[in-house]
Amino acid sequence: MNPTTQRKAALLVALTVTASLGLWAQATTPPPQTFGTTIYFDYSFNATDNGYLTGTDAAKALNNKFAFRRAYFTYENKINDYLKFRFRYDADNTANLTSVDFVKQSTKKDDKLRPFVKHIYLEWSPNFLTSKINVGMIETLAFKLAEDRWGYRSVAKTLLDGYKDITGVEVDATSADLGATWKGTLIRQLRFGLGVHNGAHYSHVETDKFKKFSGYLQLVPVAGLNVVAYLDYEKQTEDLKAMTTKVDVLFDMISNLNVSFEWFSHDNDAFKNANGSGYKASGWSVFGTYKVVPDKLGLFARYDHYEPNDSVADNETGLIIAGFDWTPMHATWKLQPNVWIYNYADGKKKGDVIFNLTFFLSF
Amino acid sequence: MSEKVIKWLVLAGLALALVFTPVLLSSQTRMLQVKGSDTMVNLAQILAEEFMARNPKTPIAVLGGGSGTGITALINGTCDIATSSRDWKAKELDLAFEKGVKPRLFAVAVDGLSIIVNAKNPLAQLTMEQVGAIYRGEVKNWKGVGGPEMKISLYGRQSNSGTYVFLMEHVMGNKPYSTDMKEMNGNAQIIEGVLADEGAIGYVGVGYVVERSSGQPLKGLKILNISKGVKEAAYSPLDKAAVDSGAYPISRPLWMATNGGPKTAAAAFLQFAAGPDGQKIVEREGFYTVGGKLQEQNLKNLK
Numbered sequence: 001m002n003p004t005t006q007r008k009a010a011l012l013v014a015l016t017v018t019a020s021l022g023l024w025a026q027a028t029t030p031p032p033q034t035f036g037t038t039i040y041f042d043y044s045f046n047a048t049d050n051g052y053l054t055g056t057d058a059a060k061a062l063n064n065k066f067a068f069r070r071a072y073f074t075y076e077n078k079i080n081d082y083l084k085f086r087f088r089y090d091a092d093n094t095a096n097l098t099s100v101d102f103v104k105q106s107t108k109k110d111d112k113l114r115p116f117v118k119h120i121y122l123e124w125s126p127n128f129l130t131s132k133i134n135v136g137m138i139e140t141l142a143f144k145l146a147e148d149r150w151g152y153r154s155v156a157k158t159l160l161d162g163y164k165d166i167t168g169v170e171v172d173a174t175s176a177d178l179g180a181t182w183k184g185t186l187i188r189q190l191r192f193g194l195g196v197h198n199g200a201h202y203s204h205v206e207t208d209k210f211k212k213f214s215g216y217l218q219l220v221p222v223a224g225l226n227v228v229a230y231l232d233y234e235k236q237t238e239d240l241k242a243m244t245t246k247v248d249v250l251f252d253m254i255s256n257l258n259v260s261f262e263w264f265s266h267d268n269d270a271f272k273n274a275n276g277s278g279y280k281a282s283g284w285s286v287f288g289t290y291k292v293v294p295d296k297l298g299l300f301a302r303y304d305h306y307e308p309n310d311s312v313a314d315n316e317t318g319l320i321i322a323g324f325d326w327t328p329m330h331a332t333w334k335l336q337p338n339v340w341i342y343n344y345a346d347g348k349k350k351g352d353v354i355f356n357l358t359f360f361l362s363f
Numbered sequence: 364m365s366e367k368v369i370k371w372l373v374l375a376g377l378a379l380a381l382v383f384t385p386v387l388l389s390s391q392t393r394m395l396q397v398k399g400s401d402t403m404v405n406l407a408q409i410l411a412e413e414f415m416a417r418n419p420k421t422p423i424a425v426l427g428g429g430s431g432t433g434i435t436a437l438i439n440g441t442c443d444i445a446t447s448s449r450d451w452k453a454k455e456l457d458l459a460f461e462k463g464v465k466p467r468l469f470a471v472a473v474d475g476l477s478i479i480v481n482a483k484n485p486l487a488q489l490t491m492e493q494v495g496a497i498y499r500g501e502v503k504n505w506k507g508v509g510g511p512e513m514k515i516s517l518y519g520r521q522s523n524s525g526t527y528v529f530l531m532e533h534v535m536g537n538k539p540y541s542t543d544m545k546e547m548n549g550n551a552q553i554i555e556g557v558l559a560d561e562g563a564i565g566y567v568g569v570g571y572v573v574e575r576s577s578g579q580p581l582k583g584l585k586i587l588n589i590s591k592g593v594k595e596a597a598y599s600p601l602d603k604a605a606v607d608s609g610a611y612p613i614s615r616p617l618w619m620a621t622n623g624g625p626k627t628a629a630a631a632f633l634q635f636a637a638g639p640d641g642q643k644i645v646e647r648e649g650f651y652t653v654g655g656k657l658q659e660q661n662l663k664n665l666k
Contacts, residue, residue, distance in 0.1 A: 078522060130457060188457050191457075223459075223465055226461060253463045254463075255463075294440050294441045
């Protein structure tokens with residue numbers, strides 16, 4: 001059989017199989033399927049005009065703007081009581097690459113929001129250790145628990161998730177990646193999570209044979225107090241490895257109040273100073289949320305401390321984020337006014353104050 | 364006025380809003396939020412209306428959505444009382460423990476979960492095992508359980524329903540439902556489906572299957588007697604003595620849950636629901652009153 005005939009035969013087989021699956025699917029009741037959309041965008045302006053971030057010409061020119069931050073579209077299909085499928089598109093204002101010219105080796109951009117695949121996974125929930133096993137493009141284990149407690153992803157990412165945005169330092173943390181995770185409960189006071197991923201993040205294809213391994217232990221000694229120890233490790237090339245250690249302490253012991261602490265340190269063989277010595281990047285964050293009137297009004301505040309290079313003095317950044325979450329009419333939309341106050345250990349850098357009015361829509 | 368001054372004025376205005384909006388909103392009278400079981404939604408609504416008639420300063424909002432939805436809302440702190448027609452699952456108790464929620468359960472009624480068929484179906488009774496086999500999709504024709512030569516149409520609830528979970532755990536041996544089952548939004552929709560379909564079988568709370576005025580089953584509907592096994596007697600969910608004694612095999616308490624000991628308004632409402640006046644409403648709505656042991660537990664949990 002010549003190659004053209006082979007291709008035609010393969011196409012025919014594929015079409016037949018697809019059609020058969022379609023007929024089979026029509027013969028049964030469609031399983032529960034849900035569609036959901038979550039969008040957040042900001043109106044923002046800089047209250048300072050001489051700070052490290054806000055004092056630049058570009059920042060001054062761009063002051064006073066509306067900006068889309070995220071738009072998610074999620075499809076979920078509950079196949080049966082144990083199996084679920086999720087597909088999620090995400091769009092943000094940096095995913096605006098429109099074309100790649102391989103001949104000229106150039107890219108072209110415009111300002112449109114473009115979707116990219118964030119999640120495609122199967123979730124299996126067997127009756128074993130109250131487990132959840134996810135396979136595909138999945139959420140990583142690194143900061144899901146802290147993010148759930150913070151609860152205001154629309155306002156800001158949590159410390160490790162947003163570290164690169166604030167410091168410009170790549171600490172190899174991503175919210176989704178291709179791979180598999182297993183989360184379970186050994187006893188009510190002790191839970192665990194194990195994961196293996198490409199380590200290439202959701203925005204890149206895998207380019208090497210090395211995989212990232214991650215795991216956490218979650219201790220809940222008393223109701224509402226969680227201590228989570230997390231570790232991930234990846235050999236990134238034959239010669240270089242990277243490791244992140246992280247601790248979360250989550251306090252939910254008072255009704256409607258959450259206070260949490262997050263600390264991490266990232267150790268990467270690729271982190272080298274000009275003199276060849278290595279360094280670590282680290283940070284800590286303390287945050288609190290309070291539901292004044294559940295489903296109507298909440299308050300949030302947070303302090304982050306960023307240490308992008310532990311061998312350099314006076315390069316730390318402190319960030320205060322505070323605001324409130326107001327649902328004026330219906331839970332499908334919220335207003336979340338918030339202020340970001342930056343201060344820098346480097347005396348030459350002046351502080352910044354940025355105000356955002358975040359619009360949150362979910363339906 | 365310079366742009367800088369305008370910006371600072373806006374910022375100051377928003378800062379004031381930040382301080383005063385929460386104060387103003389928190390000073391408003393808060394509604395007691397009751398959320399969860401669709402089987403219980405009518406009962407909870409009527410209990411709430413009667414309670415509010417006596418306590419006009421305590422507004423109550425009642426929402427359905429399913430037992431799972433109510434339990435999740437209580438864990439997330441978005442309701443005060445979660446209603447559920449099933450026990451809490453281990454994973455829900457784990458999550459509650461993780462988030463510092465200490466569920467305290469109050470039985471407000473007892474339900475004889477009713478297995479219903481179209482009145483034209485000559486079958487009168489089934490065993491628990493037969494009901495399980497039908498809903499697992501292992502028996503697809505009424506002939507397989509001693510009925511007529513007719514295809515079985517399955518009507519049930521969605522997975523967030525407590526009744527869906529209760530039947531799976533107590534009748535189906537924790538095995539999944541047949542994918543042929545039509546997943547309906549509520550008890551009323553299941554009844555509509557069964558009335559319109561001669562081959563239908565459905566499951567609903569006993570409070571939904573009888574006429575309020577006559578106490579007789581709804582016209583066009585047959586309520587099957589259920590036995591624990593082939594050699595044992597079959598009972599109707601309308602037989603109060605059989606439900607109370609446990610001879611009717613698929614009865615269950617209907618729960619209301621709070622996070623920790625109920626606060627003033629919630630405690631008053633729960634006392635009313637589980638007390639003599641509330642229990643009269645429970646009976647009027649076709650459910651059964653709560654017996655000795657459950658009442659003892661209620662009193663203990665109210666403290």
